[in-house]
Amino acid sequence: MSDFVDFTINNVPIVWGAILYATTPNKISYPISSSITDLNLSTILHSHAYNYLMVMPGFEAELYSGAGYTGTLLGSGYNTYGFTPIVVGCTSTTAVSVRLYFKGTVI
Numbered sequence: 001m002s003d004f005v006d007f008t009i010n011n012v013p014i015v016w017g018a019i020l021y022a023t024t025p026n027k028i029s030y031p032i033s034s035s036i037t038d039l040n041l042s043t044i045l046h047s048h049a050y051n052y053l054m055v056m057p058g059f060e061a062e063l064y065s066g067a068g069y070t071g072t073l074l075g076s077g078y079n080t081y082g083f084t085p086i087v088v089g090c091t092s093t094t095a096v097s098v099r100l101y102f103k104g105t106v107i
Contacts, residue, residue: 005077017059017100017107020076021052034107038067050095054087056080060101064089069099080104 016031016058055077057060067069075090100107 015056017056017102018098019054019056020063020095020098021054022050025066032061032098032100034072035070035100036071039098040067050075050090052087053077053090054085056085057082058103060104061097063095064097064099065095067096069097071096 016033018032020028020030020032022028022030050063053061053063057079060076060078060080062069062076065073065074075088076097077086077088079086080101098099
């Protein structure tokens with residue numbers, strides 16, 4: 001029996017793995033279901049200061065200051081083997097890309 005509730009089809013997750021929380025310029029929360037190479041390409045996600053990152057069980061997430069997962073690592077949450085969501089603070093003024101892992105594999 002697995003330690004995880006399995007929300008997958010053919011080993012691909014069908015749920016979001018993380019949520020970004022921003023407080024400026026507007027308070028928003030945005031679910032992340034796969035890696036995002038450039039948040040600036042989204043009219044919703046660009047130019048926000050992300051303060052918190054909630055990571056679901058089975059997932060790991062990393063926020064970077066540059067497009068394509070480059071630049072400074074601004075925050076990360078490792079919850080690959082966890083059983084409850086975790087919330088981590090980010091040292092971000094503006095995150096530009098998010099790399100999301102599911103059970104250790106980039107998605």
